[in-house]
Amino acid sequence: MLARTVAQKMSEQLGQTFVIENKPGAASTIGIAEAAKTPADGYTLLLAAAPYVITQYVYPKLSYDVRKDFVPLGLLQTTPTLLVVNPALGINTLNDFLKLAKSKPGQISYATPGGGSLPHLIGELFKQQAGIDLLHVPYKGGGPALADLLAGHVNSSFLSPIEVNAHLKSGKLIAIGASSLKRTPALAALPTLAEAGVADFEALAWFGFVTRQGTPPDVLAKLSEHLQRALKSPEIRDKVAQSGDVPAGTVQEFADLLGREHVRWESTVKTANIKPE
Numbered sequence: 001m002l003a004r005t006v007a008q009k010m011s012e013q014l015g016q017t018f019v020i021e022n023k024p025g026a027a028s029t030i031g032i033a034e035a036a037k038t039p040a041d042g043y044t045l046l047l048a049a050a051p052y053v054i055t056q057y058v059y060p061k062l063s064y065d066v067r068k069d070f071v072p073l074g075l076l077q078t079t080p081t082l083l084v085v086n087p088a089l090g091i092n093t094l095n096d097f098l099k100l101a102k103s104k105p106g107q108i109s110y111a112t113p114g115g116g117s118l119p120h121l122i123g124e125l126f127k128q129q130a131g132i133d134l135l136h137v138p139y140k141g142g143g144p145a146l147a148d149l150l151a152g153h154v155n156s157s158f159l160s161p162i163e164v165n166a167h168l169k170s171g172k173l174i175a176i177g178a179s180s181l182k183r184t185p186a187l188a189a190l191p192t193l194a195e196a197g198v199a200d201f202e203a204l205a206w207f208g209f210v211t212r213q214g215t216p217p218d219v220l221a222k223l224s225e226h227l228q229r230a231l232k233s234p235e236i237r238d239k240v241a242q243s244g245d246v247p248a249g250t251v252q253e254f255a256d257l258l259g260r261e262h263v264r265w266e267s268t269v270k271t272a273n274i275k276p277e
Contacts, residue, residue: 002207003047005239006076010223011229027051027116029062036064040214042223045073048210050118051120057269058116059276072254073209073220076226079244081122081158081205082179083193083215085172088152094196096176097156101132109135111145111154115277119145119158121265122179122203124272126158131200138277149173159206161187166252179203184245194201203264205244208254224251 007018025032029049038044046052048070050162056066083094089108091097112119115138127134137154139145142163149157151170158179167173178184179191181202193201199270209227211220228249230236240246268274 001240002076005236006227006230009233009236009265010226013226013229014222017072027055027058029094031058031249032066033063035202036069038210038212040212040216042211042215042219044207045211045223046070047207049075049207050205050261050265052210053258054116054118054121054269056262056263057266058274067087069213070210071213071215071220072251072258073223074231074249074251075206075208075247075257076231076249077240078180078204078206078247078257079160079183080178080184080192081160081186082164082175082187082190083120083126083177083179084149084159084168084175085156086149086152086154086255087171087174089155092174094191094193094198097176098130098197100133101130101134105133107133108156109137109154111139111149111157112146112187113142114138114140116274118203119270121272121274122158124274125203125264125268126193126201128268128271129201136246137220186241186243206257208247208257210254220251223238224249 006019007020009017032046032052035044035046036091052066085091085097087106091100111121112123120136120138123134123136145157146159146163148154156173164173168175175190177196178187178190179202180192183192231246231249235247
């Protein structure tokens with residue numbers, strides 16, 4: 001929905017119609033592979049998210065390399081995931097969670113939408129940096145994972161604010177930390193995992209536009225200019241700020257984030273020996 005809103009604003013500014021095509025499947029690799037075959041003319045933008053980087057290391061035989069086949073255009077949003085627990089676990093803080101996990105290695109479970117997903121990798125990175133052992137319980141999709149967390153069949157999960165806000169308000173789930181390095185305005189009362197005890201921990205969900213490597217510089221500059229203008233419009237800023245942080249939308253900002261993401265997830269995948277399912 002966010003991409004549609006931004007695309008509509010850019011369409012108004014450029015006087016060009018944006019046609020959105022959904023190409024789901026295989027952890028986003030089908031859509032990325034198709035975009036990698038398009039002409040480098042700026043007429044095809046790919047909405048990239050964390051799997052754009054993660055799959056580069058989980059899947060060893062992709063037909064493309066995102067570092068060589070695409071260039072960043074700009075971020076649309078960054079947002080933390082939240083470490084949430086079922087109240088039956090009997091804890092309310094990250095410190096309590098860490099103490100419990102250390103006293104019961106491999107027994108405290110965390111649910112994910114599947115192996116190699118962003119929540120899975122966040123969980124593995126969290127385990128590595130916190131020095132704890134958690135039990136990974138993969139599901140076939142986020143819906144079943146959340147349902148079993150609510151039912152108490154699993155203890156915890158890393159989920160987006162949009163997925164859990166209603167359950168937090170009703171008391172059915174408890175949030176004990178956010179995965180961003182700094183607090184997000186929409187979640188100002190919730191401490192980050194970094195400040196609550198896992199030093200320098202950061203793992204974000206994000207969305208951004210990329211396009212084909214080799215796109216003419218003047219075309220990139222024009223698209224970048226209009227993306228930044230779109231992100232400055234009040235209606236889009238308000239929409240983005242409801243669940244995350246509003247980026248500047250510059251090419252350099254996104255390039256810097258992608259550089260950090262590649263380092264983070266390549267290391268995490270290798271250390272945890274994560275393989276495609």
